[in-house]
Amino acid sequence: MSTGNVSAPAIRFSAVTFDCPDPAELSRFYGEALGLPVTYSSDDFVMLGQEGSPGLGFNRLAGYRRPTWPEPSQEKQAHLELGVDDLDAAQARLLALGAEAPAVQPEPERWRVLLDPAGHPFCITTLA
Template structure:
């Protein structure tokens, strides 16, 4: 998807969880997707040129109480970009907000959509 001078592509759906490696093992076995990236706090499953599944460590993670809709966010959208600064500028111009806390701003940026939902832009995918 090309928007202005910045190209966006769907990169991953990322799930918050207490143990990314454990959840990645489950989904990797279920889907046959290999690990593309892994750190202590994040694992990405997927294949080149295709959207993947990410698993993000959240220390106080509480699983959703399905079908109760009052629970906290459990997943967020990740968009792959070629240039983080250009993507951030374009998204802020469209109405996104850049929160102060950024866990790894050289590799990805967390933004809030106009309704307050967090999402990420990353050069990982």
């Protein structure tokens, strides 16, 4: 779509933010798992990231309801895909950091579904 002589404003991807009951706890989990430092912190919001790269945000939501994946009563709205070299080793590390492994694993030889401490599903895979 052409904008004629008007230049389009620069728009860039900045972050993905997750709603959760405890931003400090969830940011600790992802910060340790991904090696990302805190770039901003308040009682209700924490941002992780590296200078010049998109980050991950964690927003306190009153009345937060944990996703119930694979049960659809409280759907996941989005999830992260994390690339790993070794599924078993990565899963063990993430479980030690506070993730949970649900019983349902659609293709455990290709990827694993885990739940972060707030219940958000995320995947680890050697395909990324």
